[in-house]
Amino acid sequence: GIQVEQSPPDLILQEGANSTLRCNFSDSVNNLQWFHQNPWGQLINLFYIPSGTKQNGRLSATTVATERYSLLYISSSQTTDSGVYFCAVDFLYNFNKFYFGSGTKLNVKP
Amino acid sequence: GAGVSQSPSNKVTEKGKDVELRCDPISGHTALYWYRQSLGQGLEFLIYFQGNxxxxxSGLPSDRFSAERTGGSVSTLTIQRTQQEDSAVYLCASSLGLTGGSGETQYFGPGTRLLVL
Structure with a gap:
């Protein structure tokens, strides 16, 4: 069946540490996006990345579409990075019906 | 410019009552999405609009749920005869609706927190 799996489910970091979050998906995707949900519930788009690599400041993401996974890298983490990170995909056979992973809950300690 | 707005921000209702949730997308965004997020869970797709x-x-959980969009802008999600399991945060997102690239980036509203007693 359709699957979008994220790992790890929970992550605790000391401020300044680096981390890698992973998203596996079960079929060929049209669209893959990474989001950050802050502790107040607001979702912010981080990357639109169905393939390739992008960087934005301390964040970068890589999607290897042929191997059906995406990675989100956070470098030099800050307490403001805390929250839940979601990946969301829609598949080539069903555009615009987005499936979200269950998220990685990140807690960055000062 | 203004982002996606949703109203009300919070809604408490009694089981069996109908509720209507509203979403105002970013001006010029033709694509609009509704999602539901239960406590501590990921997002569940409900429905997608391109224009009206x-x-x-297929994501609507039952025939008690319906949604419409008029004028290619504002959308309303209606839940009839609410049940306790409908309690969740209902999130709306919009995008330019253009295929590929940043045209598909979704921008989310703050959500409506629905509690059915």
Missing amino acids: SAPDK
């Missing part, structure tokens, strides 16, 4: 039409309604 909804090509895919």
Whole structure:
């Protein structure tokens, strides 16, 4: 069946540490996006990345579409990075019906 | 410019009552999405609009749920005869609706927190 799996489910970091979050998906995707949900519930788009690599400041993401996974890298983490990170995909056979992973809950300690 | 807005921000209702949730997308965004997020869970797709039409309604959990969009802008999600399991945060997102690139980036509203007693 359709699957979008994220790992790890929970992550605790000391401020300044680096981390890698992973998203596996079960079929060929049209669209893959990474989001950050802050502790107040607001979702912010981080990357639109169905393939390739992008960087934005301390964040970068890589999607290897042929191997059906995406990675989100956070470098030099800050307490403001805390929250839940979601990946969301829609598949080539069903555009615009987005499936979200269950998220990685990140807690960055000062 | 203004982002996606949703109203009300919070809604408490009694089981069996109908509720209507509203979403105002970013001006010029033709694509609009509704999602539901239960406590501590990921997002569940409900429905997608391109303009005023909804090509895919398969995510609506039951026939008590309906949604419409008029004038290619504001959308309302209606839940009839609410049940306690409908309690969740209902999130709306919009995008330019252009295929590929940043045109598909979704921008989310703050959500409506629905509690059914």
